[in-house]
Amino acid sequence: MTATPVPKSPPPPPARPKPAAVKRHHWIVRLTHWLTFVVLAGMIMSGLQIYTAYARFGERDGPSYVNAFEGHGFPHWSRLGGWLAGGLNWHFALMWPLIAGGVVYLSYLVVSGEWRSLLFRPRDIRGAIEMQKYYLRLRKDHPPQGKHNPLQKLAYTFIILLGVLSVLTGFAVYKPTQFSWLTALFGGFQGARYWHFWAVWIFTGFLIVHVILVFVVDPASLRAMISGWYRGRFPSHD
Amino acid sequence: MIDRRAFLRLAAGAGPASLAAACGWDGGNAVRPLLLDVSRLNDWVGEKILFSQHRLAPQYDIAQRATRLPSYFISPMMPVLRDPNAWRLQVGGLVRQPLTLSIDDLQAMPRTTYTVKHHCVEGWSAIATWHGVALSAVAARCGMLPQARYVRFDSFDSGYSNGWDLASAMHPQTILAYGMNDNPLPASHGAPLRLYSPTKLGYKMTKYLVSVTFTAERPGGYWEDQGYPWFAGV
Numbered sequence: 428m429t430a431t432p433v434p435k436s437p438p439p440p441p442a443r444p445k446p447a448a449v450k451r452h453h454w455i456v457r458l459t460h461w462l463t464f465v466v467l468a469g470m471i472m473s474g475l476q477i478y479t480a481y482a483r484f485g486e487r488d489g490p491s492y493v494n495a496f497e498g499h500g501f502p503h504w505s506r507l508g509g510w511l512a513g514g515l516n517w518h519f520a521l522m523w524p525l526i527a528g529g530v531v532y533l534s535y536l537v538v539s540g541e542w543r544s545l546l547f548r549p550r551d552i553r554g555a556i557e558m559q560k561y562y563l564r565l566r567k568d569h570p571p572q573g574k575h576n577p578l579q580k581l582a583y584t585f586i587i588l589l590g591v592l593s594v595l596t597g598f599a600v601y602k603p604t605q606f607s608w609l610t611a612l613f614g615g616f617q618g619a620r621y622w623h624f625w626a627v628w629i630f631t632g633f634l635i636v637h638v639i640l641v642f643v644v645d646p647a648s649l650r651a652m653i654s655g656w657y658r659g660r661f662p663s664h665d
Numbered sequence: 666m667i668d669r670r671a672f673l674r675l676a677a678g679a680g681p682a683s684l685a686a687a688c689g690w691d692g693g694n695a696v697r698p699l700l701l702d703v704s705r706l707n708d709w710v711g712e713k714i715l716f717s718q719h720r721l722a723p724q725y726d727i728a729q730r731a732t733r734l735p736s737y738f739i740s741p742m743m744p745v746l747r748d749p750n751a752w753r754l755q756v757g758g759l760v761r762q763p764l765t766l767s768i769d770d771l772q773a774m775p776r777t778t779y780t781v782k783h784h785c786v787e788g789w790s791a792i793a794t795w796h797g798v799a800l801s802a803v804a805a806r807c808g809m810l811p812q813a814r815y816v817r818f819d820s821f822d823s824g825y826s827n828g829w830d831l832a833s834a835m836h837p838q839t840i841l842a843y844g845m846n847d848n849p850l851p852a853s854h855g856a857p858l859r860l861y862s863p864t865k866l867g868y869k870m871t872k873y874l875v876s877v878t879f880t881a882e883r884p885g886g887y888w889e890d891q892g893y894p895w896f897a898g899v
Contacts, residue, residue, distance in 0.1 A: 481788035487731040488791070509691035511786065512892040513700075517692070519894070520703040603784060604722045604864050604899045605715045611723075616782065616790045 449664065451574070451648075451657035453539065459532040460652055462524060463590075469521045471627050472507035476514030479506065484621040492621045522597065529590055544574040544664070547584040551577040574664050586633055589626055596623035701892065708896035712830050716898050722838055722863030725780045730846060731791035734783065736853035737867070739887065740823040744873050745852050752857055754841070758817070758878035761808030768843055768857055774798040774806075777840050781863035784899045795861045796844030801835045803877065813879035818860050818871035827860070827871045828884030833898060838863055841874065866897040 452460075479500040484492040491497060508514030536542040547555075554577035560566040562578075570576065575583065599610040599619035613619035641649050647659025692700055738744055746752055754771070756764040780794040800816075816834040819826045833839060842861040843850050850856045855872025862870060868888045878884075889895045 477788065481785070486791060487734065487789055489731070512888070512894075513691035513697075515786070515894060516700040516704050516892060519707050520700050523703070602711075602715055602899055603782070603790075605717065605720060607723050616784060620788060 446658045446660075446662055448656045448658045449662045450655060451651040452655050453535065453541075454655065455531060455535045456541075457652055457655060459528045459535075462528045463532075466521050466525045466528065467630060469507060469517060470525060471630065472505060473514045473517035473521065474624075474627060475501040476506040476508040477511065477518060478624065479514075480511045484617050484624070486617055489617075492617070494621070494624075519601075522594075526594060529594070533587070545580060545583050545587075547577065547580040551580055553577075555581055572661060572663070574661075576661075582633070582637075586630075589629055589633075593623065593626040593630075596620075596626065599623075697892075704892075704894055707894065711894075711896040711898045712832060716832065716864070716896075718832050718836055722779075722781050725782065725792045727780055727794060729792045730780065730794060734791050734793055734854065735785075735789075738822045738872065739825050743852055744820075744822045746821070746857065749857060752875075754858060754874060755876040756803060756807045756878075757876065758880050759810040759813040760804075760879055761810065762806075764803075764807045766803075771798050771803075771841060771843060771858070774802055777838070778844075779838060779863070781838070783863070783867060785867045786893065786897070794846050795840065795842045796847075797840035797842035797858075797861060799837060800839045800841055800860075800877070801837065803841065804835065804879070809879050812881050815880045815883050817876075817878040817880055817884035818874060819876045819878070820855075820871050820873040821875050822873040825871065825873070825887045826884070827869050827886040828880075828889065828895070829865075829869065830896065833862065833864060833896075836862060836864055841877075864898055866894075866899055868893065869897045 478496075482499055483497045484494055506514065508517045536545065554570060554572075557566065557570045558572075558576050558578045561569055595609060596613055596619045598606055599613050600616065600623055603610040603616045603619070610616055610619050613622050645659050645661065647657055651657035651659070691697060736743070752768070754764075754766045756766065775798065776796060777799050778794065778796045780792060783791050783793060814831050816829045816831065817826065818829070839860070839862040842855075842859050843857060845851065845854055850859060855874070858874045859872040860870045860874060869886075883895075886895070889897075
């Protein structure tokens with residue numbers, strides 16, 4: 428039996444083993460993610476250019492929809508296209524890669540079965556409440572999770588639906604006569620314009636929160652969205 | 666038709682460009698032609714896929730009419746005829762029988778009246794009633810030839826003109842309008858005769874008409890030649 432020398436000070440904690448890299452995002456997901464980011468930025472900026480031509484929502488002589496931006500154009504740096512025709516041409520060109528990216532991405536989710544780790548379902552409600560408690564510090568330990576926690580699933584499900592809504596309201600504004608049934612669904616041409624505009628601010632809000640959470644909670648996820656490999660706190664996959 | 670390589674080049678160039686150099690940018694000389702190529706693709710999609718010659722625009726109650734529609738013309742002053750009685754519409758081009766029609770001639774033809782929503786490219790919309798004669802009836806009367814694929818509309822508003830695809834022109838709701846909201850067409854809206862259709866944006870509906878010409882070649886138009894979408898169907 429050999430006596431181990433008693434250290435004078437507590438030993439340094441063993442170096443945390445470097446987390447194993449797990450494959451996180453298929454190249455289709457990474458490609459469509461960044462494509463959507465860039466194209467959506469162009470869509471929003473050309474959309475602000477188009478909005479400037481008639482900066483309110485409501486029929487001529489009719490009541491206005493509630494709109495904080497009524498009567499205001501947007502600053503020059505935030506607009507794309509230079510004038511109305513330029514804004515329209517950008518908007519109607521970028522709509523193709525936006526829709527194509529969305530279709531490819533959603534098809535991938537379905538074919539690969541990845542939708543299971545993204546779609547928020549009723550059984551996720553309980554987990555979402557636990558996760559919310561953790562963020563509100565009513566619970567100390569991070570609830571166990573798969574690829575995404577239930578609140579992330581809620582956010583990603585919501586943003587996909589918002590994307591679908593943007594495309595549908597877009598078509599309702601683009602062809603209000605050919606798709607008159609769709610336009611009527613959104614409350615008519617002006618209603619469709621209004622909800623199409625709202626999507627801009629929800630996307631913008633989502634983007635801000637999304638980026639903050641990436642850097643505050645899980646910076647490794649940014650690298651994963653670029654390289655596909657994840658070395659972070661939440662390596663398990665459901 | 667747009668070629669596929671141009672489209673891909675646009676897709677690749679559009680994104681970074683839109684982020685880096687936005688600032689009210691119209692794409693510059695490098696990207697603008699590509700945007701116009703895609704616009705031609707969208708014209709094709711709009712005409713061949715999304716537009717139906719049999720789908721009618723919804724009609725509204727006259728109680729829903731807007732009290733006033735903005736009036737647009739490109740001349741420095743509102744274009745008004747010096748001698749309205751001398752005005753005639755010339756119908757020609759690829760037809761068996763060119764026509765010279767007075768307002769009385771047009772009003773003697775079967776009358777179309779509808780109350781529809783007007784969509785402006787700027788984003789505003791307003792409901793109004795329009796009275797006129799279906800362009801398809803005029804095409805039948807002059808014996809439009811099978812080679813005709815487009816229609817050119819000219820005005821006395823400083824050369825303002827438009828070119829239309831034949832399918833849109835022959836839509837049952839495409840009319841030569843001589844009346845608005847139960848009254849003769851006012852000068853502010855294109856008197857004595859204007860083109861009207863609830864399937865097009867406002868700038869396609871030529872006011873102050875002087876001639877209708879059936880052609881085989883695609884005619885341009887005042888705003889279309891400056892970059893606005895050519896098909897402009899709604």
